Amino acid sequence: MAAEPLTREQVLAAAEEALRRYGPTKMNVVDVAQALGVSHGSVYRHFPTKAALRAAVVRKGLEKKAAQLLPIAEESGPAADRLHRWLLALIEFKQRLAREDPELFGAHAVVDKDDAALVREHVGVLTGQIARILEDGVDSGEFRGSALEGSALAIWHATTRFHHPAHRYEWTDPKIGEDFERVWTLILDGLT
């Protein structure tokens, strides 16, 4: 054919679509290939396994999320307010995905379970952003200056209930926002 060769990006996009439509269990690589007008063998030219393909889609989503959050981490202005908004944005992102693309979110949950390296990396990126805000806060005298890296991780874990997929069923509880604000208050008191 004179047509361009299949690219990794195309496969990724088709896989994302399939994942969104059918979810992590029903999505299969023959369908993905079909959507691209290609045999499934070709998909394996770009990704070694189905799990790798799924993980790549999820990784893309995580990177997108980190990119959305980064501006807040890099803003100037009161660190406390930024951290608050950053956490809210994080939670909003996850909870929106869970609500609007439950199948795709299911894929996130699956990868979360069996690709520890990817989640470690992602947690590293996000706690890095938290740490950045904390540093600013310490520099400006807003926060006390103890254990920056450790605090970032502590904040991450203390808010687990609000962003970890395992708790998605609790997110429909109308009190969830209130609960978060309580934890936020606790965290803020710990920082200032």
Add this chain to the structure above:
Amino acid sequence: MAAEPLTREQVLAAAEEALRRYGPTKMNVVDVAQALGVSHGSVYRHFPTKAALRAAVVRKGLEKKAAQLLPIAEESGPAADRLHRWLLALIEFKQRLAREDPELFGAHAVVDKDDAALVREHVGVLTGQIARILEDGVDSGEFRGSALEGSALAIWHATTRFHHPAHRYEWTDPKIGEDFERVWTLILDGLT
């Protein structure tokens, strides 16, 4: 028969044993009845459904846990230290159960999912104990005195990762203790 009639307590004990042995999915009421030398119809004299029986066993376990923790909440002495020990005891209890009686712990997880009322009640009892420690801390001037009830809940939620069944697979991570201590530091800083 001249023998004593079957008691609720006996059924509960047999059910606990069955649950421990076979887990929440394989345990069945015919076996429970058989262990008691009784027909399964008799079990239904004491519990309306299998789910209710399972929930009753779990409730008993939760009450036992709350009872074990209560002394720490009621001690006198430095509140910060007591709260720390209380949380460690809570976590230790859950993690030990998960390790040593995984089937029974599985029953806890199941009930957690579909008996919201029971977990609400249990969370209420435990946050009550936290609140008690907090009050002591405020009275002694150890803690600042803002929003006692709310703080108790906030502490509960901030430590979710360390006591919620959904996270049991993370408990084998050797860093889990370190992670908890980081969150504890954050909480403590927020209180003092």
Add this chain to the structure above:
DNA sequence: GGAATGACAGATGTCAATATTTGTCAGCCG
């Protein structure tokens, strides 16, 4: 008459046969 039984219908679970899907690779095609 209060407690227990056991036969029963409907729900739920099991398991083995069957079908789909994954991942490989020798060969085709432009």
Add this chain to the structure above:
DNA sequence: CGGCTGACAAATATTGACATCTGTCATTCC
């Protein structure tokens, strides 16, 4: 050649016939 195909074996999922379990209740027992 580089990129793609499609036939294939092995792994995984689905189905449906069958077995077990749940929950009820008319009846029996002491």
